[in-house]
Amino acid sequence: MNANPPIFKRTKLAQRLASQILANKVGSVASSGLFLAAPRRTGKSTFMREDLRPALEHSGAHVLYVDLWSNKATDPGEMIVSTVRAALHQNANVMARLARKIGVNTIAVPGVVELSLNQVGLGVAISLSDALADLSDELKKPIVLIIDEAQHAITSDKGYDALFALKAARDELNSSQHNGLRIVATGSNRDKLAMLRNSKDQAFFGAPLVAFPALDESFVQWFCEGVDLPAPLDPKAVMALFAKASNRPEILGAAAEELRFDFELQPGDVPARFEASVLAQISSAEKETLRVINSLTPLQSAVLRVMAARQADFAPFQEDTLSAYNVVLRSIAPHETLEPDGSNVQQALMALQNKGLIWKETRGVYAIEEGSTMDLMRQQGMLDMVP
The missing domain is CATH 1.10.10 (Arc Repressor Mutant, subunit A)
Known part of the structure; x- marks a missing residue:
């Protein structure tokens, strides 16, 4: 029995995006980066992990993923560096090559050169550009770095430094000497995400900023077919509720869960009760926000x-x-x-x-x-x- 909840797949969208990200064209993502904006809790991160990452890997890329919102107590610049270090740690050949570059030749394990990962990062012996270039050369694949909630990077000096380090890495890896680096940055607020690419003093000035497509009728149809309530839901009615919920899947899911635990629910009451529950979920979230504002x-x-x-x-x-x-x-x-x-x-x-x-x-x-x-x-x- 698979205890994991089912996930709505957006395979065609992922394939189209992967093709655009990896394309080598004048003015393409290769030369700048790609910025995708969508409100929080609308399925963006799930898509990045479950759809886009596999599509990119299927197209021959090596994908690194970091969510800067996953641990707000950790400096965002350090999170980016740690993601690169983790990728290096999985490849002994790259570690050995980087170690030799800085004159480290201590043998810790037969055939493996000892290198502390603390020597890879910002302002240390091995730059992110060198580390990513050697990793790409070893893998003989382009690297795609997905930075989720990327606007968080510019809340710290280290985050800023990491972005400029990635710009340098992008310029180096996209030269004819290497296999390429693509930066895909996502954010939940378009204005904040735009700060990473609007001005000339930003690392990714001029990178395209596009709206990430919201979940639509196909998601609602999938939801209605798999929700397993005592009576079916009308996709058109649910789509209207989904729009009121600002296209947040968790609102529909919470309403369905509430009905599943009502063991006296009659089939004829399902549509009305589901609508009432969705509206109650929306109202509850709004009341909580207003409670904070009113305080x-x-x-x-x-x-x-x-x-x-x-x-x-x-x-x-x-x-x-x-x-x-x-x-x-x-x-x-x-x-x-x-x-x-x-x-x-x-x-x-x-x-x-x-x-x-x-x-x-x-x-x-x-x-x-x-x-x-x-x-x-x-x-x-x-x-x-x-x-």
């Missing part, structure tokens, strides 16, 4: 609202922005006497970051953590007073 101090709430309204144009300490905080503050807390200034706004930003509502790039650029938070605030009229 903010008036100034924290004002800062969050202005940031959500202005998005990429948000400049936290400009005079016009301070004036906007003040307008919002007088609207939501008429008796508040606090005047927004650089010091208390900085404290408010830190508090919002600690609460997981906003995200900070290492150079001081701020953004709302979840796009769904902005949508909910807009629906609730929380942004109407922002000038």
Whole structure:
């Protein structure tokens, strides 16, 4: 018996993407990288692991995968380096070649040269470019590095350094001397992901940024056919609910699970109960977000609202922005006497970051953590007073 849950496969999409990623054309991914944006919890990471990775491997690539969101306590730059080190650790020939390059000849095991993996990375003896080039040469395959939630890389100095190291590796491996390196970066927020490729001082300036296709009717059909409830679900009705759930599979799954554990559920009640459960799941998630927002101090709430309204144009300490905080503050807390200034706004930003509502790039650029938070605030009229 297979205890693993079934996974919806998107084989054709994976094959098309793999073909584009590995293509050698003027202006292709080879020369820049590929950035894919999709909201969190819409199946993007599952696709990367279960569909795209096998498709790339089937096409002859060696795939490395790192999810920068999997361990937020670890520096994102270190996570990227650790992924490369893990790949090297699996190949003794590459380890030996790298060791000889830096004059390490100690024999630890017969026929194997001893090399500490700490000597591979950022600002150490062996660069990521050298390590990846030797790995690709040994495998005689192009390497594809998939960085999931890549926007997290620019929240630390090491993350920035790792991106520039990968740019150097990309340029070296895509020369005629090697077998190629492709960088595929995904992110849950288009604006944040764009920061990795919008300006000339970014490592991947000009790389294409495209919307990752959302799950559609084919997923809903697959879900309805395999959900195994006391009565069938109408795919058209479920598709409408799926759209209300912002194309998040976990919402449908949670609703189905709730019905499965109702042992008195009658077949005729299944469609209505499923709809009610989906809507309840959506409402519960929204209420939790609103609960956090409603617990903010008036100034924290004002800062969050202005940031959500202005998005990429948000400049936290400009005079016009301070004036906007003040307008919002007088609207939501008429008796508040606090005047927004650089010091208390900085404290408010830190508090919002600690609460997981906003995200900070290492150079001081701020953004709302979840796009769904902005949508909910807009629906609730929380942004109407922002000038």
